[in-house]
Amino acid sequence: xxxxxxxVVVVVAAILAFWYAACVPMNIKFALMTAxxxxxxxxxxxxxxxxxxxxxxxxxxxxxxxxxxxxxxxxRLPAPHQVVTELWAQTMQVAPTSKRSLVFHGWITLSATxxxxxxxxxxxxLLAVGIVHSRAMDMSVMPWAIASQTIPILAIAPMIxxxxxxxxxxxxVPKAVISAYLSFFPVVVGMVKGLRSPSPMxxxxxxTWSATKAQTFWKLRLPASAPYLFASLxxxxxxxxxxxxxxxxPSGTGQGLGFRLLSGSYYGQTVQIWSxxxxxxxxxxxxxxxxxxxxxxxxxxxxxx
Amino acid sequence: MTQVPVIEAKHLDLxxxxxxxxxxxxxxxxxEISKGDFVSFIxxxxxxxxxxxxxxxxxxxxxxxxxxxxxxxxEAARKARAYGYVFQAAGLYPWRTIAxxxxxxxxxxxxxxxxxxxxxxxxxxxxxxxxxxxxxxxxLSGGMQQRASIARALAFDADIxxxxxxxxxxxxxxxxxxxxxxxxxxxxxxxxIGFVTHSIPEAVYLSTKIVVMSPRPGRITDVIExxxxxxxxxxxxDTPEFLEIAHRVREGLRAGHAYD
Numbered sequence: 174x175x176x177x178x179x180x181v182v183v184v185v186a187a188i189l190a191f192w193y194a195a196c197v198p199m200n201i202k203f204a205l206m207t208a209x210x211x212x213x214x215x216x217x218x219x220x221x222x223x224x225x226x227x228x229x230x231x232x233x234x235x236x237x238x239x240x241x242x243x244x245x246x247x248x249r250l251p252a253p254h255q256v257v258t259e260l261w262a263q264t265m266q267v268a269p270t271s272k273r274s275l276v277f278h279g280w281i282t283l284s285a286t287x288x289x290x291x292x293x294x295x296x297x298x299l300l301a302v303g304i305v306h307s308r309a310m311d312m313s314v315m316p317w318a319i320a321s322q323t324i325p326i327l328a329i330a331p332m333i334x335x336x337x338x339x340x341x342x343x344x345x346v347p348k349a350v351i352s353a354y355l356s357f358f359p360v361v362v363g364m365v366k367g368l369r370s371p372s373p374m375x376x377x378x379x380x381t382w383s384a385t386k387a388q389t390f391w392k393l394r395l396p397a398s399a400p401y402l403f404a405s406l407x408x409x410x411x412x413x414x415x416x417x418x419x420x421x422x423p424s425g426t427g428q429g430l431g432f433r434l435l436s437g438s439y440y441g442q443t444v445q446i447w448s449x450x451x452x453x454x455x456x457x458x459x460x461x462x463x464x465x466x467x468x469x470x471x472x473x474x475x476x477x478x
Numbered sequence: 479m480t481q482v483p484v485i486e487a488k489h490l491d492l493x494x495x496x497x498x499x500x501x502x503x504x505x506x507x508x509x510e511i512s513k514g515d516f517v518s519f520i521x522x523x524x525x526x527x528x529x530x531x532x533x534x535x536x537x538x539x540x541x542x543x544x545x546x547x548x549x550x551x552x553e554a555a556r557k558a559r560a561y562g563y564v565f566q567a568a569g570l571y572p573w574r575t576i577a578x579x580x581x582x583x584x585x586x587x588x589x590x591x592x593x594x595x596x597x598x599x600x601x602x603x604x605x606x607x608x609x610x611x612x613x614x615x616x617x618l619s620g621g622m623q624q625r626a627s628i629a630r631a632l633a634f635d636a637d638i639x640x641x642x643x644x645x646x647x648x649x650x651x652x653x654x655x656x657x658x659x660x661x662x663x664x665x666x667x668x669x670x671i672g673f674v675t676h677s678i679p680e681a682v683y684l685s686t687k688i689v690v691m692s693p694r695p696g697r698i699t700d701v702i703e704x705x706x707x708x709x710x711x712x713x714x715x716d717t718p719e720f721l722e723i724a725h726r727v728r729e730g731l732r733a734g735h736a737y738d
Contacts, residue, residue: 374565377537381563382583382634383556392582396573475573476614 192253193243198228199250200242205231208238251444259448272427275452281429282417283456285345289352290413294406296353297360304361305368305394306386315365322358326351326416331423344426352416356409363405367398399475403468410460418453430456484548484638484670485511485534491542492529502695503529504540509689509698513637516664516671518681519689520727521734526696527674527689531640534672535563547638559587561638562631566646568623570615570630577602577611580630587634601629604663621652625659632667639671646676654712657683661710678731682706682723683715690727692734700730 205215205223216234217223223231232239243252251259260275269276300318303310330351337347371393379389421431430453437446492504504526511517519527532538533545536552547555555561562583570579577598584594602608605625615623624644631639645653657680664671675681681688682704690700704723706714714720 372569374567374569378563378565378569379586380537381535381556381561382586383559384586388586392586393571396571399573476575477573 189253192250196242196248196250196252197232197239200245200248201228201232201235201238203245203248204238204241205235208241213237246444247441248443251447255444256447256451259444260451263448264452275430275433275448278428278430278433278449279452279456282414282421282431282453285348285420285429286352286410286414286417286456286460288345289349289416290356290410292349293353293356293413294360294409297357297405297409298364298402300357300361301364301368302390304365306390315361318358318361321354326355326419329354330419334420334423348417348420348429351420352413355416356413359405359408359412360402363401363408364398367401368394370397370401396475399471400477403464403471407461407464407468410464411457414453414457414460483510483546484513484515485509485672486546487530487533487543488545489543490530490533490540490545492526492533492538492540504533505695505697507543507696507698509701511670511672511687513670514668515687516673516685517687517689518673518675518685519691520675520678520681521691521696521731522676522693524693524696525691525734526693527691528642529696530691531642531672531674534638535561535640559634559636561640562634562636564624564628564631564639564641564644566643568615568620568627570623570626572615574614575611576607576613576615576618576626579615579626580611580633583630583634589634597633601632604632604666605629606659619652621648621656624648624656628660628663632663632669637670639669641671641673643674643676645680653680658712660684665708678724678727679715682720682727683710683712688723688727690730690734692731699734700726702726702730 202223206220209215209218209220215238217226242248243255245251248255263273263275267274269280271277300310300314304314305311333351333354334347337343337350368390375393375397376389379393384392417429418431418434421429422435426432430449433449433452434446437443437449487507487509490504490507491502494501494503507526507530519530521527529538533540534547534552536556545552548558548560550558550560570576571582574582580598580601581594584597589597598611599608602611605628607622607625607629610618610622610626615626618626628639628641628644645656648656660671661684673681673684686704686708688700688702688704689698690702691697692699702723706719706723
């Protein structure tokens with residue numbers, strides 16, 4: 174464990190260093206403009222002269238203004254500490270029920286994600302069972318499942334929102350539907366592979382005991398698919414979250430992490446965008462970690478861990 | 479010993495339809511196996527020995543001829559739990575303990591919980607694995623896993639034990655040991671055993687009847703009734719009688735290759 178700490182710290186430090194360094198050219202023009210207005214000497218002088226110059230050249234010529242690139246209100250690229258401060262402010266320093274709270278928006282997104290994931294993975298498992306047991310389903314359903322994933326979700330999400338709202342469904346359900354749309358596919362693919370994982374010999378063996386199809390399923394195919402199921406659930410839950418975020422962009426409900434991303438970009442609130450982005454990433458990591466814990470528990474109990 | 483035929487094959491043919499045209503896996507196989515026999519099938523790859531065993535187990539369907547098991551069709555015999563089948567690999571489920579694996583056929587066949595426990599204990603003792611019931615398969619050696627799979631095949635008291643190269647993947651020392659154990663088991667349970675093997679010494683050491691087969695098309699070239707006594711210590715393999723049978727088997731195998 175101790176030997177792992179050093180490389181992990183080095184990687185994190187490298188990412189942070191790169192990030193701070195990237196902030197300099199990204200934000201240097203605004204920093205120079207502000208500094209010039211306040212009477213500082215910058216090189217070269219005059220906004221017009223600087224307009225078409227490379228940000229890297231400007232950054233190299235004005236090292237005194239570097240620190241100004243890390244503290245702007247509306248930077249092109251916010252510095253890491255700005256994002257962390259914003260995350261802290263929006264989770265710990267406001268009431269969790271407030272519309273400014275990322276906890277509130279996070280919960281909205283999480284609830285739609287969980288519902289969508291439940292629908293998507295349930296549907297995925299059912300489809301996989303059908304595909305494995307019926308050649309007709311294999312031939313007819315699988316191509317559509319694959320085709321469904323080739324359509325850009327950004328294109329189809331607004332249509333789903335509009336269609337569902339015309340039949341009176343708004344808020345949670347349409348987002349969950351989009352989320353399910355993204356998450357069922359990895360579950361189908363993984364489960365089909367898992368349910369087909371028993372070898373011909375395994376199948377011959379249960380045949381010599383005159384096992385029924387149902388017995389073969391419950392006692393052989395299903396337990397054999399467990400490792401595959403968890404691998405695809407991990408991908409599925411992450412896709413589910415992406416689906417919900419995409420569903421929140423056009424839904425206009427004014428709630429959810431996706432909405433925070435959108436409103437941040439409307440008003441040029443880059444720090445808000447990045448904090449919502451990080452909140453999303455943290456949420457996704459937690460969901461995947463929970464599935465990982467379930468996986469360890471179940472596989473250990475099955476003697477496979 | 480009564481001479482009731484447990485397995486009876488008459489002019490059995492089996493042709494597989496493959497992409498390269500039909501392949502005749504069995505041709506005109508006629509054989510009688512009596513109750514309590516230990517019959518070995520020996521021959522090179524492709525001679526149909528495994529296919530014949532699979533026909534008895536109703537895992538393949540003959541395309542011609544007649545085959546009865548306990549006087550029934552193989553399909554009906556399987557439903558009547560006539561046989562236990564042991565494959566080359568142990569095929570134990572990694573997510574079940576050894577006891578859980580042996581229970582599996584009992585669960586499928588609908589034995590009661592208490593009877594399942596009793597039978598598991600009994601067959602574990604029979605293959606000398608008492609006390610290993612709670613272990614998972616990966617915790618056991620290859621030889622022990624194969625013994626567990628034999629226990630699983632014995633659990634539901636079938637009269638016939640079909641074994642398809644059960645010790646083929648094991649090293650010779652373990653194999654010798656398991657052969658000895660198998661003979662003891664056979665003596666205790668009085669099962670009828672069909673045993674597929676590549677090994678001449680194994681076939682001669684174990685069998686009361688050796689069926690020599692040859693390929694393209696798979697057919698029987700010789701059936702040897704072994705004069706060896708039922709009680710067989712391992713060093714019987716150095717006696718002249720043993721060597722004489724082994725020689726005859728070798729001749730039979732060579733004859734099968736004479737015209738290809």
